[in-house]
Amino acid sequence: MAALHTATPPSQAPPRAQLIHIEVDRRLGHEWDEWNGRPLPGGGDFSAAPGLFFRFAALTLAALAAAAAFLLYLVGPRLAALSPPLARGMWIGLAAVAGLATLYLTVLAASYYGRRTLLPERLMERGPYLQLMNYTSLIARAFGNKGSQGEMKRKLNWFRPRNSGR
Numbered sequence: 598m599a600a601l602h603t604a605t606p607p608s609q610a611p612p613r614a615q616l617i618h619i620e621v622d623r624r625l626g627h628e629w630d631e632w633n634g635r636p637l638p639g640g641g642d643f644s645a646a647p648g649l650f651f652r653f654a655a656l657t658l659a660a661l662a663a664a665a666a667f668l669l670y671l672v673g674p675r676l677a678a679l680s681p682p683l684a685r686g687m688w689i690g691l692a693a694v695a696g697l698a699t700l701y702l703t704v705l706a707a708s709y710y711g712r713r714t715l716l717p718e719r720l721m722e723r724g725p726y727l728q729l730m731n732y733t734s735l736i737a738r739a740f741g742n743k744g745s746q747g748e749m750k751r752k753l754n755w756f757r758p759r760n761s762g763r
Contacts, residue, residue: 647709650733651702651705651706651709653733653736653737653740654702654705654729654733655702656736657729657732657733657735657736658695658698658699658702658729660736661698661732662691662694662695662698665691665694666691669687669688669691673687673688701720701725701729702729704716705721705726708721
């Protein structure tokens with residue numbers, strides 16, 4: 598039995614790749630198109646006020662505590678059936694964590710506005726602060742605001758004394 602030939606006949610050229618043309622809605626320097634030559638408001642500094650970060654951070658902590666409380670409310674009856682002290686302990690633990698988070702945010706705000714470092718470097722620049730910034734930016738984006746986390750971190754780092762060694 599003869600094998601079937603499936604190759605394209607030489608009279609037809611193989612299809613050629615088409616160039617992709619992408620329409621862009623801007624070009625280099627487009628941000629200056631509407632500028633009228635006058636000085637920009639605020640000297641061109643459009644960063645948000647640090648108070649905005651603290652408000653969104655407080656909202657973030659409240660939302661996280663509310664989500665944990667809702668989850669505990671749903672699971673609470675099952676926990677209470679297993680062990681009533683366990684359910685009560687979970688509520689007390691949630692209240693303690695929410696209280697510590699509120700205290701942390703308060704000390705963070707006092708460090709910023711008092712221009713004095715009240716937290717060690719490990720608690721200020723790493724760990725809970727980075728997580729708080731990440732979650733706060735998610736909440737701020739949900740409200741259509743980018744917040745002022747970068748400006749806040751830059752200013753907090755300005756007042757922090759640096760260790761020369763690790």
